[in-house]
Amino acid sequence: MDLMIESFPRLLNATKLTIELTLLSLFFGIFVGVFFAILRTSKNKFFFYIAYYYSYIFRGTPLLVQIFIIYFGLGQVEWIRESFLWIVLKEPYSCAILAFTLNTGAYCSEIFRSAFETINKGIIEAAEGLGLNRINTFFNIKLPIAIKQSLPAYGNEMILMLKGTSLASTVTLLDLTGVAKHIISTTFKPVEVFIVAGSIYLLMTLIIHNFIKFLEKKYNY
């Protein structure tokens, strides 16, 4: 019990990094996801396959492999170390965000793609019939419907990303899991630390869950 109270502030402090990693990755991931979702609907075979294999590779391999390739692997290439990319790739923090962004981007692209595909053709035709141009149709008709469609799946992805950020601890970052592991390995009291750190994670999961529920209600029509 003492340990639980003692370790709580340290874990709470580390939660900041976990939240930061989650939010930044999700934010960048949306753009990557939308970009590749649009490529997937392209009639150009080349663009289609780039988007297809991107999503296939990032969804078919563990996140841990992706982080290790980016953090340990890419730094070994001479020309990358001499280029501007090195600014991003030499820090574990930016490597982790890059890996998480690419990973969640792949899942997002699938979620958005299927959301766009399930939009009723009649609605698009009606928009065209009313004389809306392509940009207007996209931003005012397609996008709001797609957002509503993808909310439940995207909520799951947010929770998966939150859990995924725990892998930042494997590249020396001290996020919630990293600090929890450190406390466990110095005190050998895994249960107490698990309860505290686990509760913090569950609380964040719960917040995301309710946030999505709220949005779903808001976008319901």
Place this chain on the structure above:
Amino acid sequence: MGLLAYGDTGWGDELVIATLMTIAVATTAIFIGFFLAAIFASFKLSKIKILNLIGSFYTTVFRGVPELLVIYLFFFGGSGAVMYVAKIFGYDGYIEINAFITGAISIGIISGAYSTEVFRGAIKSIDRGQFEASEVLGFRKKIYYYKIIIPQMLRLALPNISNVWQITLKDTSLISVTGLVEIMRQSYIAAGYTRDPLFFYSFAAVLYLFLTFLSMKLFNKLEKHYSRGH
């Protein structure tokens, strides 16, 4: 390609064995998960409130807490718990639990939380009439569950079981932190030894892609088999 040579000069044979280890852990874990899911899904479907609560607690915790944290709990906690029991029996030394067992159990418990939801959903989507008809026909509960409900449930659950398998397979990479020599750990060792992490981690990615591709094909076949007549 010399790095992948078979035998003492390369890492080919080690990586083959590591891949088999990944398959072995993932398979053990998913069956531990099925076993737990059968129990907890029935808890969640039961009419008894307290069982409902236990079922929900299990799925909420193990789907909401990062896999890595669960692995650390069992990795550091497992031997502690065994040593505690051993102390009662008068043994005072250090006991280390096999990394395979720790890994399979921790991944199995996580996998089980996902399977529980899959099983529950599948049973719920079976037409009420099937239950009623079986009762009217005078089947005993055990018989009609095994002969009528579960076969139909499996067909409905198969696409989702395929998803759980993919998650479980990828989660096994996290056991590498406990030192079990599966794909990830072996790549880590080889990368450190040869100072060529880019090659070995990329190769690990290829191995995982191969495994996920293979299992997708297998599940598609199974789905076809179980949907015949539909």
